[in-house]
Amino acid sequence: MADKTKATGMLAELKDGPYPSFVKEIEAAAEKNEMAQDLIGLLELSYNEKLCHWKHGGIVGVMGYGGGVIGRYVDVPEEFPNVSHFHTLRVNQPAAWFYKTEALRKICDIWEERGSAIMNIHGSTGDIILLGTTTAQLEPVFSELTKLGFDLGGSGSVLRTPSCCVGPARCEWAMFDTLKFAYEHTMKYQDELHRPYFPYKFKFKFSGCPNDCVASIARADMSFIGTWRDDILVNQDKVLWYANEKKLDIQEIVVDRCPTKCMEWDGKELHIDNRNCSRCMHCINVLHLALKPGKDRGCTILIGSKAPILEGAQLSSVLVPFMRMEPPYAEDEATAEDLPELIDNIWELWGEEGKNRERVGEFIQRIGMGNFLDAIGLEPAAEMVSHPRTNPYVFYELGEEDEEEEDE
Amino acid sequence: MADMVSVDEVAEAMFKLIKDAAGQKQYKAMDLQKAMIELFPDRVDKKLCKESIKKLINSGRCIYTYFGGSYIELPHVEGAANPDE
Ligand code: SF4
Ligand code: SF4
Numbered sequence: 001m002a003d004k005t006k007a008t009g010m011l012a013e014l015k016d017g018p019y020p021s022f023v024k025e026i027e028a029a030a031e032k033n034e035m036a037q038d039l040i041g042l043l044e045l046s047y048n049e050k051l052c053h054w055k056h057g058g059i060v061g062v063m064g065y066g067g068g069v070i071g072r073y074v075d076v077p078e079e080f081p082n083v084s085h086f087h088t089l090r091v092n093q094p095a096a097w098f099y100k101t102e103a104l105r106k107i108c109d110i111w112e113e114r115g116s117a118i119m120n121i122h123g124s125t126g127d128i129i130l131l132g133t134t135t136a137q138l139e140p141v142f143s144e145l146t147k148l149g150f151d152l153g154g155s156g157s158v159l160r161t162p163s164c165c166v167g168p169a170r171c172e173w174a175m176f177d178t179l180k181f182a183y184e185h186t187m188k189y190q191d192e193l194h195r196p197y198f199p200y201k202f203k204f205k206f207s208g209c210p211n212d213c214v215a216s217i218a219r220a221d222m223s224f225i226g227t228w229r230d231d232i233l234v235n236q237d238k239v240l241w242y243a244n245e246k247k248l249d250i251q252e253i254v255v256d257r258c259p260t261k262c263m264e265w266d267g268k269e270l271h272i273d274n275r276n277c278s279r280c281m282h283c284i285n286v287l288h289l290a291l292k293p294g295k296d297r298g299c300t301i302l303i304g305s306k307a308p309i310l311e312g313a314q315l316s317s318v319l320v321p322f323m324r325m326e327p328p329y330a331e332d333e334a335t336a337e338d339l340p341e342l343i344d345n346i347w348e349l350w351g352e353e354g355k356n357r358e359r360v361g362e363f364i365q366r367i368g369m370g371n372f373l374d375a376i377g378l379e380p381a382a383e384m385v386s387h388p389r390t391n392p393y394v395f396y397e398l399g400e401e402d403e404e405e406e407d408e
Numbered sequence: 409m410a411d412m413v414s415v416d417e418v419a420e421a422m423f424k425l426i427k428d429a430a431g432q433k434q435y436k437a438m439d440l441q442k443a444m445i446e447l448f449p450d451r452v453d454k455k456l457c458k459e460s461i462k463k464l465i466n467s468g469r470c471i472y473t474y475f476g477g478s479y480i481e482l483p484h485v486e487g488a489a490n491p492d493e
Contacts, residue, residue: 055488058475066472077490084490157478196478197437351438356477
């Protein structure tokens with residue numbers, strides 16, 4: 001009889017090469033776990049037949065929650081009875097994915113006993129993904145996870161598990177406390193996370209600076225990206241050190257690659273026209289000992305990005321060019337009052353008018369950004385326009401102050 | 409505003425809607441909210457609707473389902489399910 005713990009054929013080929021292999025991991029799990037054994041068999045069947053044998057389940061879950069469990073069954077349960085049910089659980093990760101080793105061991109123990117012993121840290125949503133268990137094990141797993149202090153994350157038409165970059169825990173560029181902000185939003189919107197109320201999914205992602213390590217500009221319906229309003233802090237001695245000691249070609253590597261061409265270098269001093277800087281972080285990343293973001297820090301809020309699922313990929317558009325981020329966030333007017341009001345207005349409008357399975361970015365495209373801003377009560381701003389200097393459809397009208405200046 | 413309807417009354421009205429439409433139409437949370445606002449003009453609001461849905465779900469009379477979008481339905485065995493081991 002064939003060894004059920006070993007992959008063969010095409011599946012075995014995926015163990016070759018210097019790269020980590022999911023097949024090796026499933027084999028290791030299969031030493032002790034029958035679900036993992038049948039998973040190997042099922043995958044081999046799929047590879048040979050070029051057919052997917054998974055069926056999507058839409059009902060399984062834990063009591064009271066509308067998300068966190070993704071139902072899966074196989075269409076050949078007689079052949080592979082141990083993966084007849086193979087549901088996925090999403091577990092809400094701690095902010096910026098910090099764990100005590102003890103916590104991880106305990107999650108693994110639960111999953112070895114009650115699931116396939118195969119997990120994915122972390123899924124693209126940010127959650128811990130526990131892959132494969134039966135319907136009967138869902139409530140016991142959930143109960144044991146909650147005893148450990150973990151909760152399920154989001155799936156379906158809910159607020160998905162908020163995620164954030166490592167922020168001030170390890171990174172000098174963080175303009176705000178991404179971990180605290182992500183945690184507070186997770187706690188504040190528990191109902192929205194577990195009880196589907198939206199036309200489709202909605203994601204918050206928090207990045208501490210424009211390097212955007214959680215790719216919020218591409219992946220979040222509402223992206224929060226740290227920024228600053230004042231001038232970049234320049235230490236000219238250190239700039240010279242880069243040029244003379246490190247032999248860095250400042251003109252080519254820094255100045256010529258500035259996207260708004262707002263820098264000049266005369267061989268002795270670096271000049272930045274801060275009014276035209278788009279805060280992209282490029283020069284700061286390269287000359288990190290010489291340049292620092294300004295001190296008037298906060299975040300930019302953007303809206304509408306998504307990966308290609310039903311329709312094509314979209315990047316976010318600026319919604320709030322600058323929001324003050326003063327801790328404690330739960331007490332400052334900007335983060336404690338203005339922001340929740342903005343979020344509510346967006347959810348209300350999209351909830352009422354959005355079509356089934358229409359992401360907020362697609363909704364905005366359908367009704368137009370102008371109408372969207374009008375309906376949620378936000379004034380348009382130049383920062384919302386991509387390439388405002390060259391966009392022929394944008395007209396600036398002089399305000400009173402500008403007119404006075406012109407008259408002088 | 410006229411007197412508000414109770415959470416129980418709204419939950420009951422939602423349940424009836426879901427039950428009568430079972431197998432023919434699936435309701436999302438927002439559909440139920442809109443239907444309740446139409447049924448009880450000026451006497452329900454969003455918060456009350458959310459409370460009523462919570463009640464229906466927590467009591468087990470209804471469940472959340474996911475078929476492309478998330479719906480609220482009567483508990484039933486789904487087509488894709490394999491029998492429990
Ligand atoms: S996004 Fe910025 S602050 Fe966050 S980890 Fe990356 S570089 Fe650091
Ligand atoms: S942050 Fe970006 S836009 Fe601003 S000066 Fe540096 S390279 Fe130019």
